[in-house]
Amino acid sequence: MDSPRRPAGRIPREVHIENDMDTGTDHAQGGRGHGGPGPLRIKDALTRILATLQPCTKQERVTVRQALGRVLGADVVATGNVPAHTSSAMDGYAVRGADLPTAGTGTFHLAGSALAGHPFAGEVGAGECIRITTGGALPHGADTVVVQEEVTVHGARVHITAGHHTGQHVRRAGENVAAGATVLHAGRRLAPADLGILASLGITEVLVFRRLRVALFSTGDELRPPGEPLGAGEIYDSNRCTFHGALARLGAEVLDFGIVRDDPAALRMALQDAAAGADVVITSGGVSVGVADHVKAALAQVGRIGFWEVRMKPGRPIAFGRLDSGAAFFGLPGNPVSALVTYYRIVQPALDFLSGAEPRLPLALTVPTRDALGKARGRCEFHRGCLEADPTGTFSVRLAAPEGSGILRSMSLANCFIVLPEDSGPVAAGALVRVEPFAAFV
Numbered sequence: 001m002d003s004p005r006r007p008a009g010r011i012p013r014e015v016h017i018e019n020d021m022d023t024g025t026d027h028a029q030g031g032r033g034h035g036g037p038g039p040l041r042i043k044d045a046l047t048r049i050l051a052t053l054q055p056c057t058k059q060e061r062v063t064v065r066q067a068l069g070r071v072l073g074a075d076v077v078a079t080g081n082v083p084a085h086t087s088s089a090m091d092g093y094a095v096r097g098a099d100l101p102t103a104g105t106g107t108f109h110l111a112g113s114a115l116a117g118h119p120f121a122g123e124v125g126a127g128e129c130i131r132i133t134t135g136g137a138l139p140h141g142a143d144t145v146v147v148q149e150e151v152t153v154h155g156a157r158v159h160i161t162a163g164h165h166t167g168q169h170v171r172r173a174g175e176n177v178a179a180g181a182t183v184l185h186a187g188r189r190l191a192p193a194d195l196g197i198l199a200s201l202g203i204t205e206v207l208v209f210r211r212l213r214v215a216l217f218s219t220g221d222e223l224r225p226p227g228e229p230l231g232a233g234e235i236y237d238s239n240r241c242t243f244h245g246a247l248a249r250l251g252a253e254v255l256d257f258g259i260v261r262d263d264p265a266a267l268r269m270a271l272q273d274a275a276a277g278a279d280v281v282i283t284s285g286g287v288s289v290g291v292a293d294h295v296k297a298a299l300a301q302v303g304r305i306g307f308w309e310v311r312m313k314p315g316r317p318i319a320f321g322r323l324d325s326g327a328a329f330f331g332l333p334g335n336p337v338s339a340l341v342t343y344y345r346i347v348q349p350a351l352d353f354l355s356g357a358e359p360r361l362p363l364a365l366t367v368p369t370r371d372a373l374g375k376a377r378g379r380c381e382f383h384r385g386c387l388e389a390d391p392t393g394t395f396s397v398r399l400a401a402p403e404g405s406g407i408l409r410s411m412s413l414a415n416c417f418i419v420l421p422e423d424s425g426p427v428a429a430g431a432l433v434r435v436e437p438f439a440a441f442v
């Protein structure tokens with residue numbers, strides 16, 4: 001981890017966890033014999049995590065083309081107007097607004113043209129007009145554009161009827177971005193439109209926080225990497241592949257430490273190796289209380305455990321701590337859905353924070369559920385849903401697939417989480433529920 005200074009910019013000290021939906025009171029007390037805090041509410045787990053971590057402060061310059069998904073390190077202030085000149089928003093004729101007829105038809109003398117990239121050098125005089133194309137600079141004197149479909153042209157005489165108004169179809173200089181305005185703030189995770197805004201300002205390079213280095217391994221004697229034959233009782237390690245994808249979306253650098261056996265010494269060594277060059281270590285499997293679950297014990301030997309249970313389903317066992325190197329540690333459950341849900345809910349906000357990124361506030365909607373939903377009180381539940389509109393455009397949500405925490409297809413088929421708060425009991429079909437769509441459109 002870098003120095004404990006917070007990054008520059010407008011990054012709020014508190015991450016908003018308002019979408020969290022925990023409505024329970026204080027978390028259950030007692031460490032179940034492990035000396036830990038007992039199952040935490042999601043919100044409290046995140047508060048603890050963020051209180052422990054220091055955001056990365058190192059920055060680097062990258063080209064705008066390489067900056068997609070990277071976190072901006074400093075505010076970007078516009079050095080000029082975009083557009084730089086007042087221009088036409090339509091193909092048509094530029095005139096002086098004062099010359100427009102208030103009744104009947106006015107006739108204008110066609111004095112030249114201003115095509116995009118080819119400005120008209122002179123001035124538009126009284127009673128004159130200029131042929132102009134979309135994006136063409138508005139010539140001196142002109143302040144109004146009449147769309148070409150609305151005029152009649154006879155040679156150099158252009159007839160314009162009444163009904164137009166001064167200033168129409170004109171893009172003012174700076175109406176997109178005004179010189180001196182802060183267009184993008186530090187902490188912004190750059191989206192495609194942001195790259196376009198930077199380019200529109202003529203910027204070729206930006207300062208971004210360095211990528212997070214995230215070490216990753218899967219645990220389990222039953223796991224084999226795809227590409228190798230499966231022995232009796234073995235399965236392919238899918239979680240590592242899932243996390244490669246999730247981390248790539250965050251722009252993290254992934255250090256892949258493969259599959260580690262359910263063996264305390266092997267886990268200890270793997271944790272130390274992984275921690276050596278990483279900001280964060282993420283593992284999956286082995287965090288429950290079975291005989292082959294050694295991750296917590298290994299963590300206790302080469303680091304410190306913060307907590308290992310969160311009141312959520314799927315995903316109750318999830319270990320968080322620090323390794324002696326300073327790296328943050330997340331031990332996620334092995335079940336593929338549990339691993340991914342805990343990643344989105346617990347790990348991703350932490351990675352955003354560590355990256356210097358402003359917290360994201362997921363879009364949430366309230367819609368009726370078409371399926372009845374089982375629900376135990378005292379934990380926040382995340383069902384995988386398909387949010388759909390009927391032919392009248394009314395939205396509702398249904399379960400995407402069978403609900404098992406091993407059924408990764410449910411995440412693949414879903415387009416949203418159905419989030420049921422801690423204090424909710426079972427939900428009947430037709431009841432209103434909160435959904436959080438997975439992805440934005442742009």
Ligand code: AMP
Pocket residue numbers: 218219220222223235236237238239240284285286287288290333334335336406
């Ligand atoms: P565990 O959390 O280790 O008890 O594992 C719970 C379940 O998830 C078991 O059925 C494991 O076989 C399965 N599992 C664990 N790790 C992975 C993985 N990397 N990929 C796919 N399934 C896994």
Ligand code: MG
Pocket residue numbers: 219220221262285286292334
């Ligand atoms: Mg296991």
